[in-house]
Amino acid sequence: MDKYFIADFLCFDKIIVEIKATEFIHKNMEAQVINYLKATKSEVGLLINFGEKSLKWKRFINTASV
Numbered sequence: 001m002d003k004y005f006i007a008d009f010l011c012f013d014k015i016i017v018e019i020k021a022t023e024f025i026h027k028n029m030e031a032q033v034i035n036y037l038k039a040t041k042s043e044v045g046l047l048i049n050f051g052e053k054s055l056k057w058k059r060f061i062n063t064a065s066v
Contacts, residue, residue: 007036014043021051025058037062 009017016036020029025047033045037060045060 007040010040010042016040016042016045018045018047020047020049022049023051025049025056030058030060033058033060038064 007016008019011017016033018029018033018036022029029047029049033047036042037045041062041064043062045062047058047060049056
């Protein structure tokens with residue numbers, strides 16, 4: 001079975017940026033970024049949410065690739 005992931009942005013070939021606009025950051029959104037990091041062996045992932053009253057973001061580090 002072929003699977004593929006499409007991140008919102010890939011910056012400098014090592015930072016995955018996932019953009020959301022929801023009321024809050026769900027655990028499945030965090031899991032999505034972690035899966036992207038593992039699948040691409042990227043170093044850093046950012047989950048940015050514009051849907052809350054103020055901008056919320058989380059940074060994820062892929063320790064398996066280090």
